[in-house]
Amino acid sequence: MTEQQLMALLPFMVLAAASIVIILLIAFRQGHTVIQVTGFLLMCLVIFAMWYVRGVLPQTIAPLLIVDGFGALFTGLIVFCVLVVGLFSYIYFEEREENPREYYILIFLSTLGAAILTISRHFMSFFIGLELLSISLYALIAYLRTRNNAIEAGIKYLVLAALTSAFLLFGMALIYMETGSMDFAVIAQRLNAAGKSSALFLTGFGVMMVAVGFKLALVPFHLWAADVYQGAPSPVASFIATVSKVGVFAVFLRFCQELHLQNNSAVMMLISAVAILSMISGNILALRQQNLKRLLAYSSIAHFGYLLVAFLPGNNTGVEAAVFYLTAYAITILAAFGIIILLSPGEKDADSLSMYRGLFWDKPFMAIVLTVALLSLAGIPLTAGFIGKFYVLTAGVEQRAWLPVIVLVITSVIGLYYYLRIISTIFADSPVTIQKERSLNQFFYTASYAALVVLTLLLFGIGVMPAVIIQGIKQFLVIDR
């Protein structure tokens, strides 16, 4: 283990340390605020560390991990999301007078899991990261055990997650059986040596797809998404929507990259089929949904369908597109959930659409943020979502993947309808005012508002001046070449 490798792992160590630090703080009877602030600083520290060690990248920590630009990029995105989620969580839990301390342990643990996924190059690290992520998620989802059916959501997620990880393991076992290695690179070599990909390998991959599909909520493994989003506390829901999906997608992308699966017609066929199914059913399911959290769940199903379209080419454009899309998507979804959290009155979440009637005339700021987020999801210009969709389409057209592209277009037209439905509700007359008691801590309100402002500005900024981000992504991605 060279010193450089240690250096490269520094951010992840900090991340791991974070949860321990929190445990200690709790042991020392520190209050919510302290923990919150510490957590915030630690996350900033992670990002700083990432920036600090960028020089030594890429580093391979054989056999399990590889820290390269790719990983750094996704980790950065994940940590950013956690920062925002954490910020929102404070108010959310303060208003519910729950004891939120352990919440932070769990959230940092699962973040660590996601982070490990982004840098894993081996089935074991893949598996460990995934389980770290999901096991802490079970607890997180059910964290507010007395409230809006969190438990039910938790059980559902638990059963299905456990089931699918069994599939994952079995698939891994099959591939291991076939290739005699769990190291992505080695597997790739063996496969090339074998020439054509064997049935056993394909089966294995297919079985693994179940787990991946589950975590990314791809059709037909998407059924849990809506219930869990609805049942889980809003911050956790946003966490699932962003962090866990980013992490899993990262490792999936790396896996396919390493094995050059994009050249494997069977796999591509499978993936595009899944993509098309997800786009269609996601959008159709959302059409008449009245519950905002469920609706976001469905739209996220559709969006990961779009994302797979970008994923299809497997060339640089594809990866860039995917990363960019994820970034835009994460920011958008965080903004949307931020609004939900801030509007949620103490007892329950503000998830029924009727609560947003005429919001614009009551709380213009929030309404604008939400509207921008929705427009971004719908992919309307001036917002990041548009550039994202544009990027994805570019990748798709470049690959001449006409069928998925056409489906993408048609479904996003269908999708327009429900985004417009929310927007028209927001701008409808006769506003209903959501009365919600201001909690004591004004500071965190301003902080959250600030966060929302930042997110919105980011949405616009990326939408109008995407060049900066794209350049950044490119630079990071060249690191691992």
Added chain:
Amino acid sequence: MILIWMIIILLAGGILCWLLSKSNSPAIKWIALLAVLIDLVLLLNIWLQHGQGLTANTGNWMIQYQSAWIPSFGISFHVAMDGLSLILVMLTFFLGTLAVLCSWKEIEKRAGFYYFNLLWTLAGITGVFVALDLFLFYFFWEVMLVPMYLLILIWGDKNRRYAAYKFFIFTQAGGLLMLISILALYFIHGAQSGTYTYDYLSLLGTRIDPSVAKWIMMGFMIAFVIKLPMVPFHNWLPDAHSEAPTAGSLILAGLLLKTGAYGIIRFVLPLFQQYAADIAWWAMLFGVIGVIYGAMMAFAQTDLKRLIAYTSVSHMGFVLTGIFAFREIAMQGVIMQIITHGISTGALFVLAGMIKERLHTRDISQMGGLWSYMPAMGGAAMLFTMASLGLPALGNFIAEFLILLGTFQANPTFTVLASTGLVFSALYSLRLMQKVFLGPPNAPHKVNDISGREFIILAALSISIVLLGLFPQAVLDVAGKVISNKLYVIR
């Protein structure tokens, strides 16, 4: 650079209005008005500068401005203005000014946000007319959509939600198809020349193999004919027009429809000339169908604004037919039609708005004999109905005459069919006059004639329509050098 400033002024003005919306002060209106007027003046200045030189050098770009935007995609912020754009932008600002004026009294609640949307729509439209980078074009194409949607959604009439959805979704559906086509073009050109760019001027040279080209062109065409609108893609129009507030209808009819025609002229014909020639027959056919179908629908309507909306369908049918005749005369006619239809139909919508303000209904069966209450408005209405049925000495006649004259050389049969549109237009126009202004007086209460502000609006419109009818050459010259370009016409 000046072009950018025009757009920026509108955007900034809009934001300013919005910021002031808390204090529901009259200043808002004035700011909006000022913003548009400044642009109008700037543009007039440009015309005076380049208008003459224009005739000399064959349709070159008067003004160009280009700066990198998203270099990694070869997207640049490239705007330019030639005769065609000049005319259309002129129309934009002219109607924009009137739109602000006719919202003056109509919009009381949430004025700030209203003018924000109004100005941003105008900005988007302006952008569409000057963009020379396909990505930028698409960008503006969508930008003008959202504020328009909000205009309909918030300040619209009873059935506004439905109309707003329909408007947005129809346009977006077309837009995305266009986006795909743009991308395909981008890659094909890149593969050929090695430089990946969205720049219109460099894409012009692209050679595309026929099988693909047909599809790519279809992408563009569908987007544009939905906006135009062409039967059977016209269904968003009657709802949007009839539900939108007066200014909204004015902008929809006067400007948004024109973006479709502009798109076809600017992009489809030059980029895919021979393939455009292949579909010419079908396009003209649908144009003719539009002329007749729209007229018949208009004749049946009882909702004043719906009626006018369907007349737009009919008039735009002439545009489609004229464009695909590939004759210079017809193309000039199309340009004239774009302008004059904008003015005449816009004026009719303004009048409809005024009537609605007074009678609180759009149902013409509840009107009648209004002339005896408001002779002045009646006179104006007479003028514009006559314009819309193509009475000589008014602009629309020049347009339709030139279109038909040119089209006849391309396809006599369709021209004859389209000419029946002249008869049909007489049918619905006179029916409109009869139901609304003539016949036994039938008004719930005493309604008073037009106010000073309304007089200014109507006077401006009337004068321009008459001038266009008597001295069209001024316009024809500006557009002429662009149109006579071999890209647009078959000699």
Added chain:
Amino acid sequence: MASYSVLAVAAILFTLGLIGVLTRRNVIFILISVEVMLNAAGLAFVAAGARWGQPDGQVMFLFILAMAASEVSVGLALVMQVYHQHKTLDVTRLNVLKDDIDIQEIKVQ
């Protein structure tokens, strides 16, 4: 070749577990069936390791055991809560969260 037959056994086990998950209504039994599936996967790993004469298979199995344990512990905690709140362990009774589309259609004139 032996390893393949072992793999076959694993596959059968896996399927049995899956069937269990499908047929059982009681949360606890479902969890147990999942355990069976996990162990089937573990067995497959061992078989694979045996085939290539590597220890990795066993190592992986250990990981699986650890994970399974932690999973079950969290799972049981949740189960307790479920029983506490709903006075039942029948998963099919846990269906408060679902799509209830109230037919609010846009008017199509």
Added chain:
Amino acid sequence: MHQTLSLIPALPLAGFLILSLLGRRLPNRLVALIGAGVISAAAIIAIWLGISFLQAPPDSGAYSVELWRWMSVANFNCSFSLHVDALSLVFVFVITFVGALIHIYSAGFMKHDRDYARFFASMNLFVCAMLLLVMADNLVLLYLGWEGVGLCSYLLIGFWYETTANVQAANKAFYITRVGDTAMAIGFFLLFRELGTLDIPAIQKLAPEHFTSGSPIITAIALLLLAGGMGKSAQVPLQTWLPDAMAGPSPVSALIHAATMVTAGVYLVARMHVLFQLSPLVMSITAVIGALTLFIAGCSAMVQTDIKRILAYSTISQVGYMFLALGVGAWSAGVFHFFTHAFFKALLFLAAGAVIESLHHEHGIFKMGGLKNKMPLVFYTFLAGAAALAALPLITAGFFSKDQVLWYALSANGGNPLLWIVALLGAFITAFYTTRLMLVVFWGTEKTHVGELPGRLMTLPLVILAILSICAGFIEWPHNMLHITLFSDLVQKVLPPVVEAEPVPSEALFQLIAVVATFSGVFVGYLLYRKNTSIIESWKQTPAMVWLRDFFYTGWKFDELYNILFVRPFVFITQLNKQDVIDKIYAGIVSLFQRLNGIFSVSQDGSVRTYVIGVLIGIIFILALQLIL
């Protein structure tokens, strides 16, 4: 000269602008002064112009002036320019002169109307448009005037717009003429495609070189132009609008629907005679249509009871004479008949207007009667007009023009006996219904009390027109009598002389026959409506006659025919598709997706078991896919 030329249409235009913009603020007296003044001024200028034209004809044969370049696109150029030759001059004179008289008359006639200004504005606009029509040097400008007069006719027929019937009459007039106009426009397009220009002088020069006589293309062009003319001039089958057009005030009927506008068709055909001469077929069609029209309309005129409708039908039939003349190639005869007809028909309408006004807006002739002594001046002027209409020989203008028409219908090489017989029959009918009108209205017993008599403003024009309808004919005598042919000398600067077919039968004989026909018409009229009216009573019992009367009365049932053929089907279809059928498609799509949504969300039933099944399906699906590939 150029300025004066442009002044002629410019003055009425100015009048229109002033009156329409601030007419409502001006006192009636001033309005009348402006309205009538501008036209009179234009008339004076026109007369002066005519005189100078006669004294020193321009070597080009026409005064012309280009005001500005209107449109020039590619090879299509047309300028806004006026062109006055002998033919135009005749029309300009009639339009301005008769127009001026009618304006003066209106000043008195309309004085009780609250929309005084609007009336004069529209009238001025009409005169302006009509002048542009006849002075245009290219067909586009002509079309401008053409549509302009259409508009004014629409405005003035529906002048009393508060009565729905009037508005409908106005619409009807506009629709039907519009049909003709559209045909004409198509003719223009065709012409442009062939010759590449729409300038009238150019056409007259190019056409003979370009077209071979009787070629289908020239026939098509001529036919289309003719259709336009038929629309405006109310020739069969587009005549049905004119009788209804009587809904307008009487001066309007006099000016637009008798003297000027309805003869626009005559002008067009005469103006485009080059094209028509190239297509003998169309020439004969024109003649036949003229003959048909004059007969059909004459029959209807015999049984009308509304004084104005009688005159309206007689107008149609007189214009039919003009078309007949043009059709057989007797150009100057046709134009000459227009010339005389303008005077006496305008006179008749104005006089009728005076009668109606004095009888409290009573239109039915059988409610009138015995006015001979009650309003003598109107009676004498009316008599003069009626005599001219009936073409009493040698003492009326009508005779001189109609005689020529009859004669050439037979003798011109385009003519033939059949046409002549029909025309003769027409002459008989005309004489008959004129007599009937006179007798019923002015003789017999008074049935309605006579109100105030027309003032000086109204009587003066009557007198002038009466004189003219007697004397206007003396400038052109049948050439077998004394040899005065001023008129034909003038117009034959433009129009070709009539070509007579050989051998020419003895003219006097046929003139005699015609005279006999006329007098017999008068006599029959006298017999039926004065001598013993019992015959009519007996006819009222016989169903055949009743049916015939009804058939004629309704204008040969053309309206019903058109209702069944065009109006009802059109309205039916449009009403059928009121809710755009295409909209259904999109509605269908929407509901389809809403159904799909319903179906999909069944899977979201919240039970873990379902979700596990979902996973199972997924894995099966995946493996199946793997197997397939």
